[in-house]
Amino acid sequence: MYGMKDIFDTVKSNRISENIVHQIRGAILRGELKIGDRLPSEKDLAMKFGVSKSSLREAYRVLEAYGLLEIKQGMSGGAFVKKVDLKTIKDGLVNYFFFQNPSIREYTQIRTFIEPEVVKICALKITDKDIDYLKNNISEMEKEVDGEKFMSDLDCAFHKKIVDITENTVISLIVESVQTALINVKRMLQMNHAFLMMVCDGHKKIVGALSERDPDKASKEMLKHIIEVETGMLACKNGDMVLTETGILKPDTGS
Amino acid sequence: MYGMKDIFDTVKSNRISENIVHQIRGAILRGELKIGDRLPSEKDLAMKFGVSKSSLREAYRVLEAYGLLEIKQGMSGGAFVKKVDLKTIKDGLVNYFFFQNPSIREYTQIRTFIEPEVVKICALKITDKDIDYLKNNISEMEKEVDGEKFMSDLDCAFHKKIVDITENTVISLIVESVQTALINVKRMLQMNHAFLMMVCDGHKKIVGALSERDPDKASKEMLKHIIEVETGMLACKNGDMVLTETGILKPDTGS
DNA sequence: ATATTTTTAAACATCTGATATTTAAAATAT
DNA sequence: ATATTTTAAATATCAGATGTTTAAAAATAT
Incomplete structure (x- = not known):
């Protein structure tokens, strides 16, 4: 008998609600319930x-927390099957990464794997409108070099736009999620004016290469940009520091 | 006034529970509540x-659905703050990808970006025990070439082991999630014996290169393996087919 | 007839309070 | 000491009442 433990999940709860x-969820994932379908009212389904x-x-x-249902009040309200949106996933990842507390290096490493490749594809598909x-x-970013909060959104939007051009939903999800998580780290650091200028400059060079439709140049600029951002972030905190659970930065005393 | 709309989230609900x-969640993410902390009982906190x-x-x-709390019944039970686990995130991604329904190509593309790089790092850090x-x-896999269900777990475990050697929690999360999502696609296809043999063969060559601590060779073998798996999966469904919402495979008539 | 206002009913949101079940710890018996 | 029983704290479930929202229907005014 091959490792039965691997087949069955351990049963831990007999809660009615979980059942x-x-x-x-099963009915949705089997396609028996489709987007927009309205489930019976609480009263009716409870009876059933x-x-x-x-x-x-x-x-x-x-199910609403999972993003699978939208519950509306009022007449002709009720529970409607809904496409899970990106925000649900991103919020989940924020929760996950809070405890995982990855280092800046960990974020940067995955970025260096993905985004230089992404921008290569992008260089071949990008339109003048893009x-x-x-x-x-x-x-917009240059106007806002003093308002970090706006910067973050614009920074996200820049990288999101590039990845969306690849038309790969899996990669988009990953890049956007890493971006969001990284923004949360940045928020904790006090980014100075020089850092923000550097970001703008990096973005300009990337767009320059994209305008020339030069994949390799774009890729190199993207890699340089990612590394520069990492360096800048690390410099923003003299010595190695980590984000603690109290949201305060303190020296990393090693593990 | 710079785009106020971007600053504030649209308020949609005044539900007490959401508040x-x-x-x-805020208290947890600010670090005011730590792992293992027990929240007041339902009665007490409701009163408060x-x-x-x-x-x-x-x-x-x-909060339990988010994976932030574990709720235990019985004496000295209650709601305890919990580290969000990978399963919560993976389940969320399964929900998300169900509606997104990415193509095999989309999964493969991200794999080709990440895993060949991962295995390079791996070649430098891998131990004899690994x-x-x-x-x-x-x-184990060779013993089970007929039991596809077991194969999936072993396949996941293989790639998980490799990525875990990099000790990058962000990359681990991504690779494992993509792997899980891909397994769900595979499950729908009827993988034949030849496919499973091919997977084993690919894994063997990767491990061969890792044994030699040859990053470039390992990387090339990994890339080859990923492409082979893609080709195999596409072959398993003559013509272009997609996973429909009803879980049945049907020809992709294009969009 | 059209537009506005009012009414209405369906459905969720919240509250109250009671009962059942679970579970670890305390008490008891062996 | 060990095994068994009891107990108490906490969640799980139920039942039913009341409040609030919301869109549609009805009534009214223009």
Whole structure:
């Protein structure tokens, strides 16, 4: 008998709500319930399942937390099957990374693997309209070199735009998520004016290479930019420092 | 006034439970609540917040769905702050990818960016014990070339082991998640014996290169393996086919 | 007829309070 | 000491009442 332990999940809960969550999620993932479908009202479905309203409500809440349902109040309201959106996933990753607390190096490493390749593809597919968008993004950024909060959004939007041009939903998800997580790290650091100028400059060079439709040049500029950002972030905190659970920066005393 | 819309999130709900979720999640993410901390009992906290038990219960349920809390019944039970685990994230991604329904190409592309680089690092850090583990994994796999279900787990474990050697939590998360998502696609296809043999063969060559501590060779073998798997999967479904919402394979009529 | 306002009903949101079940610890018996 | 039983704290579930939201229907005014 080959490792039975690997086949079955350990049963830990017999909660009614979990059972219902499992059934409804299963129905969605099997395609029996489609986007926009309206589930029965709490009262009706509770009756049908033979459980109390509260148990059913909890199930609906969990499914809503998963991003699988949208629950609307009022007449012709109810629970509707919904496409899971990126925000749900990103929020989950923020929660995950909070405890994982990856180093700047860890974030940078994955970026150096993906984004230089992404921009290569991008150089071959990019349109003039896309280039205008990116150029506009940079000018907006230059106007805002003092407002870090706006910068973060523009920085995200820049990298998001580039990755979206590849039309690969998996890569988009990953790049955007890493970007979001990194922004959260940046927020903790006090980025100075020089850093923000450096970011703008890097973006300009990338767009320059993209305008020339030069994949290799774009790739090199992207790699340089990512490394520069890492260096800048590390410099923003003299010595090795880590983000602690209290959100305060303190020296990394090693593990 | 620079684009106010970008600063504030649109307020959509005034639900009590959501407010509580927001507060508790915030306290965790600010580090005011740490792993293992026990929150007050439902009754007590409901009193403290001045809300009903049911509203508080819903909040606890949602936080549990996020993976931030573990709720235990019985004496000295209650709600405990918990590190978000990988399963929570993976399940979320399964939900997300179900609707996104990426093509095999999209999965393969990201793999070709990451895993050949990962295995390079791996070649420099791998220990003899790690190699034994990988070799053992392959022999297990060879024993099971007929039991596809077991194969999937072993296949995942193989790639997981390699990525874990890099000691980069961000990359591990991504590789494992893509792997899991891909396994779900594979499950829908009827993988034949030849395919499974090919996987084993690819793994053997990768481990061979790793044993020699040859990063470039390992990288090339990994890339070859990934492309072979893609080709094999595409071959498993004559013509271009997609995973539909009903879980059935049908010809991709293009978009 | 058209536009505005009011009413209405369906559905979720919240509250109250009771009962059942689970579980670890404390008490008891062996 | 060990095994068993009891107990108490906490969640799980249920039932039913009341409040709030919301879109559609009805009534009203223009």
